[in-house]
Amino acid sequence: MDHIAMRVNGAEVRVAVDPRTSLLDLLRETLHLTGTKKGCDQGACGACTVLADGERILSCLALAVQYAGREITTVEGLAGPDGPHPLQRAFIEHDGFQCGYCTPGHLCSAVAMAAEAARGVPSYVTTDLTADRIVLDRDEIRERMSGNLCRCGAHNGIVAAIAETYAAAQGEGA
Numbered sequence: 001m002d003h004i005a006m007r008v009n010g011a012e013v014r015v016a017v018d019p020r021t022s023l024l025d026l027l028r029e030t031l032h033l034t035g036t037k038k039g040c041d042q043g044a045c046g047a048c049t050v051l052a053d054g055e056r057i058l059s060c061l062a063l064a065v066q067y068a069g070r071e072i073t074t075v076e077g078l079a080g081p082d083g084p085h086p087l088q089r090a091f092i093e094h095d096g097f098q099c100g101y102c103t104p105g106h107l108c109s110a111v112a113m114a115a116e117a118a119r120g121v122p123s124y125v126t127t128d129l130t131a132d133r134i135v136l137d138r139d140e141i142r143e144r145m146s147g148n149l150c151r152c153g154a155h156n157g158i159v160a161a162i163a164e165t166y167a168a169a170q171g172e173g174a
């Protein structure tokens, strides 16, 4: 067993972990943060998406020991002192889920995705590669969120929720 320390949702965590343990299993089985979901466990569905120092990662493909010393944020850490994250509110308003199994991954992924766009990181559908800031229209959102699958087919509501949240932040119409 290795002993590692990391910050999870703002709290220092020290745990003994088998070096073969995925970050997903550490979060769910050891830290009991079961908001992060295990869908495929092989990097295909996005249900396990969490943030590592603000970047989205698939925690099923990440060894926990690789993230020693890092800041991990799960869906349980998205809400602020004023309540749910604006994106969480928008998911409710736009019916962005049915069973909710994919929702934590979608939320974490979208938070990091919006930050990527704000930094000018292009996607496959970005036409102006010189832009400092990329407007998150629906094509950009659909492309950038294509690694997160919803088996219930709530993608229209999911895209609408993301568009409303981040188009408003960008000062654009959705």
Ligand code: FES
Binding pocket: 037, 038, 039, 040, 041, 042, 043, 044, 045, 046, 047, 048, 049, 058, 059, 060, 061
């Ligand atoms: S559970 Fe990690 S991508 Fe599906």
Ligand code: FES
Binding pocket: 096, 097, 098, 099, 100, 101, 102, 103, 149, 150, 151, 152, 153, 154
């Ligand atoms: S809401 Fe059921 S998988 Fe997305």
